[in-house]
Amino acid sequence: MAFLTGHSGAGKSTLLKLLTRVEKPSRGDVWVGDQNLSELSRSEIPHYRRTLGVVYQNHRLLEDRTVYQNIALPLRIAGYNEEDIGRRVRAALDRVGLLASEQKFPQALSSGEQQRIGIARAIVHKPRVLIADEPTGNLDPRLSLDIMSLFEQFNRIGTTVLIATHDVALIKRMRHRVLILDKGHLRHVQ
């Protein structure tokens, strides 16, 4: 588990885009595990992305679908059968403590709950790497801490977690590795 931080414009978003293969590096290679992302062909990109889980600052839930359907989306895409989907979606909802909200629509939830649904969607297919882009950006400190301890739980069961944030206070409390980006250069701070 590591934090990625730096001033606005330091390159946090760009690094996340490179990791999710939304963008291609103009120079050099990006390696995730033993995978060189520059070598991925167009048709391999979707399969690579399925090994990741991504949490967005604005959570990017689909407003016209229920919580259940939102979380089921990655599984549908990966081609799981309905029975499997039901089981895994409920397990994910249980992990983020929102089992009762299954049939609600995202608007009916608080922003903290919406973010937890976003996290459930990111982890429902058991990704090897979990990437979070400002996951606590819109949340108050107490809720932020809740979200962070959720990430720690996933990390404990073997998921690599990378969190981009500029919430310095939070980073200090968490005691994990911190990667600082400065004008496109990486400074590693323990």
Next chain:
Amino acid sequence: MSSSEIRSRGASDLSVTRWQRIKHWAVQHRLESVDAVKRQLQNRLSTLVTLLLLAVVLAVPTFMYSLLGNLKQLSPGTDFEPQLALYLSPELKADELDRFSRSLLLRDDLLSVELISSDVGASEFKSHSELGELINLLNENPLPAVVLAIPRDQDPETMKSLRESMAALPEVDVAELDVEWLERLEIILGSFSSISFVLALLLGMTVLLVIANTIRTMISSRQEEIEVSLLIGATGAWVRRPFLYAGLLYGFFGALMSLAMVYFSLALVEAPLAELTELYIGRFDLQGPDLSLIMALLLGGTILGWIGAFMAVSRQMGQLTQGSD
């Protein structure tokens, strides 16, 4: 880990056989088509309007073609024998008519000759036409005696010169060959047929554009969903599929509705058309579009729907996936 390992890992996670995969694929396709319908139904009014528009556009050429099929019934088959009708001069007396018709019997170029006197003609007219009562109002029978003759040589040119030589006879007022109106009918049907074809072509293009435009709107209203899906690992094909299904279903149901419209329109024109044709050829059964036309309509509509959706999807998707490459 290489990309092929990623894939095989994904498959072994699911631990499925090839057969299960195919079955699953079919189930998923079915789910998605159901999903496409459900989503479309959420916006009932605009879906209905689009379907009606498609139905009207498809109904026009289908209606034309089924009308054309009906009119073709009017042209007689190969066993038809062309007749030469000689309207005789009204001054001729009964014995003169008799002599004239017998003189025709002697001719080699006529196969048969039948004399219909003006009295017989009048009574036939009365029994066949609603105007029959009119004859009673007149003091004299206005109908001339007619000789119906069948030419031996049915070559069109020979028959035409025969008609001319007959018209030149002093006893004959007017000579008419009934193949002439048939020829005219053939020409009319021919041009009607090519008009229908051009119309079908133009309206087919309209269907294509209507569906492409509908799917384009659908895609832009679901842009967020498409972007998110691509980010969490959806393939282009997965994203495209529901839209292709939607186009296909639009085409199919549009065609189905247009079929109902065609039957309805045919029912509307049935009575006046029957009245018209009764005057010329007697009983006439208006028939609906035949099976091949129905199949062509449904299949054509479905295929046009799919192509229209494909056009919209490949254009829009190209723009959406540009960032990911």
